[in-house]
Structure formats: structure tokens, C-alpha cells
Amino acid sequence: MASKLFSHLNNHPRTKLAIQLSFATIFIPSIPILFWSHNAKKEREEREHEVATKLRIPSVQTIDDLMVEKCQPGDVLLFDRRCDYCASGFVAAMACYVGKAILCEEDDGTRSVERGKYEHCGIVVPGLSASKGAQHDPSNLCLLEATSGSGITCRPLLTRLEMSRSRSVILLPLSCPGERRYESDDDEGVGLTEQTKVLKEQTHNELSKFRDKWLTDSHTQQYDKQHSYLSIMGAMLYQTGLYATFPIPISPSAWLVVSALQECGAAMKLNEKQSQQTKVEDFTRDGRFFEKDTVRLRPGWKFLAPVVLRETSSSA
Structure with a gap:
């Protein structure tokens, strides 16, 4: 019964249009969000690498070092x-x-x-x-x-x-x-x-x-x-x-x-x-x-x- 109902809905033109519009409404606005999220995570990883590999000279303090003290x-x-x-x-x-x-x-x-x-x-x-x-x-x-x-x-x-x-x-x-x-x-x-x-x-x-x-x-x-x-x-x-x-x-x-x-x-x-x-x-x-x-x-x-x-x- 359920399979027949879904089959009928999928074959109905208005149902297909509604599904397509729903998909577009959800997917299209998510594109810039996904793009932003990817860039934010990439920037964070680059920042972590920069801090982890930062050259630290012994006996030479940065401003952050002085502040932490x-x-x-x-x-x-x-x-x-x-x-x-x-x-x-x-x-x-x-x-x-x-x-x-x-x-x-x-x-x-x-x-x-x-x-x-x-x-x-x-x-x-x-x-x-x-x-x-x-x-x-x-x-x-x-x-x-x-x-x-x-x-x-x-x-x-x-x-x-x-x-x-x-x-x-x-x-x-x-x-x-x-x-x-x-x-x-x-x-x-x-x-x-x-x-x-x-x-x-x-x-x-x-x-x-x-x-x-x-x-x-x-x-x-x-x-x-x-x-x-x-x-x-x-x-x-x-x-x-x-x-x-x-x-x-x-x-x-x-x-x-x-x-x-x-x-x-x-x-x-x-x-x-x-x-x-x-x-x-x-x-x-x-x-x-x-x-x-x-x-x-x-x-x-x-x-x-x-x-x-x-x-x-x-x-x-």
C-alpha cells in the first residue's frame, strides 16, 4: 500500500515539481554556507600550523610573551x-x-x-x-x-x-x-x-x-x-x-x-x-x-x- 502511494506521488507532475522546489530551496542557500565553512576550517588549520611552526628565538620575548608574564x-x-x-x-x-x-x-x-x-x-x-x-x-x-x-x-x-x-x-x-x-x-x-x-x-x-x-x-x-x-x-x-x-x-x-x-x-x-x-x-x-x-x-x-x-x- 505504501509503495503504491509513493509510486503515485512520484509520478504526479505537481509532486515532482514540489520535490524539486523543496530541494532547490534547501540546497541552493546551503552552497555559500558550505563554502564559508570550508574556508573557515582551512584558515583555522593554516593558523594552527603557523603557530605550531613559529620560530622562537631563546631569550627573545614577543609582546604576547610579555603579556602572558x-x-x-x-x-x-x-x-x-x-x-x-x-x-x-x-x-x-x-x-x-x-x-x-x-x-x-x-x-x-x-x-x-x-x-x-x-x-x-x-x-x-x-x-x-x-x-x-x-x-x-x-x-x-x-x-x-x-x-x-x-x-x-x-x-x-x-x-x-x-x-x-x-x-x-x-x-x-x-x-x-x-x-x-x-x-x-x-x-x-x-x-x-x-x-x-x-x-x-x-x-x-x-x-x-x-x-x-x-x-x-x-x-x-x-x-x-x-x-x-x-x-x-x-x-x-x-x-x-x-x-x-x-x-x-x-x-x-x-x-x-x-x-x-x-x-x-x-x-x-x-x-x-x-x-x-x-x-x-x-x-x-x-x-x-x-x-x-x-x-x-x-x-x-x-x-x-x-x-x-x-x-x-x-x-x-
Whole structure:
């Protein structure tokens, strides 16, 4: 019966025309998408090869090397990404575009950065190396972030900066109580009180535990297949005002970073949904002066003035 029905439909002229039009409607628009996806993946592979084979002269530091030396576990990086360079597929690019369109507001004078639409972020964590002296080695620092292609990833910070094709990358240095960042004495750990040293050591250990836990959970729960869809759903729920009803993060990358800051004791944990309702651009507002659309840190903790790690023209 079913075979006769399909045979009748296939022999019907209008059915054939409808099938052809449906195929054309789906296939023709997908051609530029497939072309873009191929070029994006090819460009990413070329970039990876370029970074991997980069000639590094001993005792000669690049600007990225100098920037990484100033980073510490707990620092936050904000990315103003170029969505057309997303090499993880069409859905990942759409998540980027939707995030910028909905979650990135026009500068109203309350942000600590003048320009840019930041919809992705990551947190600096201790590296995976357990060798002697690696704990305080800047070259061992990694960036923990939520991504579409690899789920929760932990990549060397220097490599991540060199691989980035973002328009702008901003560093928000995290300062704990009693710490004075970017002073020559404190760079070597001299001048810190014992209480501050203990606090920094605790932050280091808690971020290491957080890193291991989330990397394991990401692998077991196959988060890499969920990130893009969660990003789109979170942005749409925020747009409709229904985000408080559903246990879905508005921005998965911001959710990860705020959760890490709460875990190490730097950020306040006012309620269970606080980290889920945080946007990336909330990091650009000082929680000491704003109560809304900001990341609230615990007393004594603060983000220092933003540092530009990478910036290109908006048309590049």
C-alpha cells in the first residue's frame, strides 16, 4: 500500500515539481554556507600550523610573551570575536552572531572599556604540568573556556592568544585583598603579607580543582555538542525575558567563568542562578559601583583596569 502511494506521488507532475522546489530551496542557500565553512576550517588549520611552526628565538620575548608574564590564575579574558572566523560550523557562527546581537548592548558610559562587543570569555587557570617550579611559571598558565568545537577546554594561554582572530582581547586582572599588582616587588611575591600569600595559594589550588572537574564533566557529558545550542537558547530566553524561569545560562562562557570565581572565593554567590544569569559584558562594569548587570566580587577582591592584549580594526 505504501509503495503504491509513493509510486503515485512520484509520478504526479505537481509532486515532482514540489520535490524539486523543496530541494532547490534547501540546497541552493546551503552552497555559500558550505563554502564559508570550508574556508573557515582551512584558515583555522593554516593558523594552527603557523603557530605550531613559529620560530622562537631563546631569550627573545614577543609582546604576547610579555603579556602572558603579567597574567595570574583568576584573571579574566574577554573576546570581541569575529563570527565569520568560527571554524566549528554554522551553528557555532550563528551562536556568535545571536550573542552579539542580543547580549551585547550599546556603550552607555558604564563600561570600563570604550568599544567592542564582548560575547565570549575565559579564565586563566594553572596549567596541567606538575613538574617542579611549574606552579608559578607564567608559561604554564592556561585559559579555561567553554567552546563549541571542543567543549570545556584548557589550552596554554600563549597559544590561545596567538591563535585568536578576535577583533579585541581584553585582560581583567584579578586582585585579591592585600595584593598590589604590577609592582616590581609583588611580581616576585615580595611584599605580600602571609595572609595574602595563603589566599593566593588557596585560589591557585581551588582553580586547579575546578579545572579538573569541569574538564572531566565536559568529556563525560559531551558538552561540545551542546554549547552552541545552549548559547542560542540562552540569548533567546534573555531577549524574551524568560531566562529566570529556565535553568539555562544566558551565556555559557560567562557562566563557567563566574562559577570558577565563586569556587575560588573571589566572587559572591548571592543565589544559585547568579552565575547562569551573567553576561560577558557584565565583567566590564565595576561591581563596587553598580548593582545590576555586573559581577559582584567579595570584599577586598577587585578587577584592575582593563589591559588590551590584542586589538585590530573593526573592519579587519
